[in-house]
Amino acid sequence: MEIISVIIFIVGYLAIAFEHPIKINKTASALVTGVLVWVVFALVRGPHDLESLSHHLGSTSEILFFLLGAMTLVELVDAHEGFHFVSRLIKTKNPATLMWIIGFVTFFLSSVLDNLTSSIVMVALLRKLISDSSTRKFYVGVVVIAANAGGAWSPIGDVTTTMLWIGGQISAWGIVKSLFVPSVVSLLVPLSVAAFWVRKSHLGAIQQEKSMTIEEERHGRIMLFAGVLSLLGVPIFKTVTHLPPYMGILLALGLVWILSEFLHADKDEEAKKPYTVGHALTKIDTSSVLFFLGILLAIGALESFGYLGQLAAYLEASLGNQFFIVTVIGIASSVVDNVPLVAATMGMYPIDQFPLDHAMWEYLAFCAGTGGSILIIGSAAGVAVMGMEKIDFVWYAKRIGFLALLGYFAGAATYLLVH
Numbered sequence: 001m002e003i004i005s006v007i008i009f010i011v012g013y014l015a016i017a018f019e020h021p022i023k024i025n026k027t028a029s030a031l032v033t034g035v036l037v038w039v040v041f042a043l044v045r046g047p048h049d050l051e052s053l054s055h056h057l058g059s060t061s062e063i064l065f066f067l068l069g070a071m072t073l074v075e076l077v078d079a080h081e082g083f084h085f086v087s088r089l090i091k092t093k094n095p096a097t098l099m100w101i102i103g104f105v106t107f108f109l110s111s112v113l114d115n116l117t118s119s120i121v122m123v124a125l126l127r128k129l130i131s132d133s134s135t136r137k138f139y140v141g142v143v144v145i146a147a148n149a150g151g152a153w154s155p156i157g158d159v160t161t162t163m164l165w166i167g168g169q170i171s172a173w174g175i176v177k178s179l180f181v182p183s184v185v186s187l188l189v190p191l192s193v194a195a196f197w198v199r200k201s202h203l204g205a206i207q208q209e210k211s212m213t214i215e216e217e218r219h220g221r222i223m224l225f226a227g228v229l230s231l232l233g234v235p236i237f238k239t240v241t242h243l244p245p246y247m248g249i250l251l252a253l254g255l256v257w258i259l260s261e262f263l264h265a266d267k268d269e270e271a272k273k274p275y276t277v278g279h280a281l282t283k284i285d286t287s288s289v290l291f292f293l294g295i296l297l298a299i300g301a302l303e304s305f306g307y308l309g310q311l312a313a314y315l316e317a318s319l320g321n322q323f324f325i326v327t328v329i330g331i332a333s334s335v336v337d338n339v340p341l342v343a344a345t346m347g348m349y350p351i352d353q354f355p356l357d358h359a360m361w362e363y364l365a366f367c368a369g370t371g372g373s374i375l376i377i378g379s380a381a382g383v384a385v386m387g388m389e390k391i392d393f394v395w396y397a398k399r400i401g402f403l404a405l406l407g408y409f410a411g412a413a414t415y416l417l418v419h
Contacts, residue, residue: 330367
């Protein structure tokens with residue numbers, strides 16, 4: 001009867017992968033899959049084995065609270081037009097120069113925020129800078145590559161890297177030190193080609209900036225710097241206190257929230273409403289948090305059954321080399337969601353066999369993060385811009401996918417050569 005859990009997981013996984021053709025939201029599929037796999041576990045193993053559910057729920061909740069806190073904090077900064085000042089820094093009208101600027105701004109922004117939020121911010125920025133939609137699409141495609149590359153080397157830049165960090169597989173400084181250079185290489189290669197291709201493109205008329213009062217500009221600057229500093233402080237908080245990262249992000253959110261209250265202390269409740277955390281919570285993508293919950297619960301059940309350990313043994317017997325296995329996982333993450341892939345890999349390889357900052361975990365963070373750029377459905381950043389700019393799957397595969405693949409292999413080779 002245990003095999004039924006695997007069948008349920010595979011069917012659920014296919015439903016997630018083919019979300020758009022079957023017209024069923026992937027979050028619904030993930031939640032149903034997660035619960036049903038545990039139902040099978042309860043029926044097969046009995047109530048005495050259900051303490052493993054509490055164990056997995058605890059580790060899963062740490063990730064969910066971290067994501068919820070980070071997304072709310074970013075929305076609070078955005079409500080104050082904090083990201084408006086990034087656009088002020090970009091003055092060039094040269095298409096190639098603009099490509100380089102957009103690429104590196106996205107890369108570093110993604111390492112501080114996350115690749116999903118950074119992509120959304122950069123698309124909004126590009127709409128102000130490039131009015132020609134066909135030209136803008138190409139820039140948006142490079143934004144996906146840059147966002148995923150930037151998120152891979154930061155413990156708070158990509159959900160999969162965050163999962164590994166919270167799970168104790170990597171340390172904040174360890175991942176920055178090991179993956180910064182490979183991540184830069186994975187961006188430089190496609191960015192060089194893209195900048196050459198767009199050198200004669202037409203950007204169109206630059207849109208007028210939104211008018212802001214002196215007070216709004218001051219508040220925006222304050223919230224931007226406070227938000228960025230608080231996010232950067234989370235890894236430091238974890239290192240000093242040894243408390244889990246979700247405690248740090250909740251502290252950061254609380255402090256920025258208090259700052260926001262002070263900035264608008266003289267306003268009435270109605271005027272303050274757009275700048276409150278309550279309003280920010282209405283704007284965050286809560287369905288993505290529930291999606292992670294469903295997926296991680298399902299993976300936890302399979303791990304409790306012992307299937308992930310068996311899968312690890314099979315892959316090692318078939319492919320032999322862990323780094324080759326991880327390279328394949330990275331390419332697979334362009335087709336299917338990288339969250340369950342990384343969660344499954346974490347369950348396949350025990351921490352006592354592969355300790356903190358082991359090269360295999362670092363390489364997994366790189367491959368799962370950057371491999372998602374190869375196809376537009378392979379990352380949260382890609383799916384987000386796909387909807388925002390109406391980018392076609394086939395168009396992305398033809399124009400951007402090859403560039404992402406070049407960057408992926410260049411970055412992977414760089415990591416393997418260094419380590």
